[in-house]
Amino acid sequence: MPKPVYPEGMSNLRGHARISLNLHNDGSVSDVKVLNATHPAFAEAAINAAKLWRFKPWTPSADMPAIIDANNDMIFAPQNDITIPFQKPVTAVVSQTCRALNDEVAQWRHDQPSRPLSAMRSFALVHAYLVLPVLSGSIEYPASLSATDDFDNVLPEIVRKCRSQPKGRFIDHLPETVRVRL
Template sequence: MFLSTSAFAEFAPEAVSMLKPKYPGNLTNVEGHARISLNIHKDGSVSDVKVLSATQPEFGQAAMAAASHWRFKPWTVSADRPAVLDANNDMIFSPEPLTTVPVELTFRNTTYQSCSALSEEVSQFRRDHPTRPLIAMKSFAITRVAVMFPALSGKSDYNEGLSRADALENALPDIVRKCQANPKKTYADYLPGNLKHYL
């Protein structure tokens, strides 16, 4: 981040803490910037943080929220060090890479993932696909294939495989609730016992 002070002041205060702005949670894959103005006081505090321009209103809000917590090294007022400095700052926003479940998951590392990872995947899935059933989520879809696999490969009755898949789907709301309450457990801990031996 670049901080420019008033053209009338050659003195630039030393930053002690310049909190970076958080990328707005309701935006995805959008890059942009925000320009703010602020006053820096001789005691190192800041005031009058304002948005001068922003490519998205959310970027302006995030920039203001971060800058209001900035702190600078206090200084002694002198002829070339005024009590208050006017400053401007430009902040660049880039979407952060999402932490998602790896694409190539085996049945085992899907079912033995932590409940905290599963809960994160559920939250992301519900944000991205609010109307889709939980069984369509990647980890649950992989588990469904696992319990159906003996039937799909001809090793067991197809109707039995469908019954197992239905049992899994019916258990999902309970699995999600239990995992959210116990993030250190694993997804497998809450799978119905009669399904575990297919995984």
């Protein structure tokens, strides 16, 4: 997954681009489109990087179709000086009570019954925060992948534990590999 290249001549602007793309079971990528971007140059850089991405191939099944629609956010900062724009929101999210998380899960399941929990705001923010250091080169992709996999694998357990312990906190149920990065 090549990182996007910060466009030259951007006067040290920070920004982002959100893209959509199709992942194919052979590991290839197609239909890369920009959903929104803070600057057209960031949009172009995001598309150029995503078109080069390759993923581990898989065998299509009922759970893993041959083509998966995906979205990705790319953060741009000059000279690889990426600040963590998600730090305050992520801190607030993981510090929230399980009762608040339970309410968000219930609303998500009501409003988005066919979407995975990993796409819910609180979980998506944590996920983005875990991946962001890869863009700056401060962490290698395999280490980031390990933390995000750990997080994704415990989402159902986090939901169950929070349901049974509404006075607890979301952060108390995170895997250690995730907690140390927060």
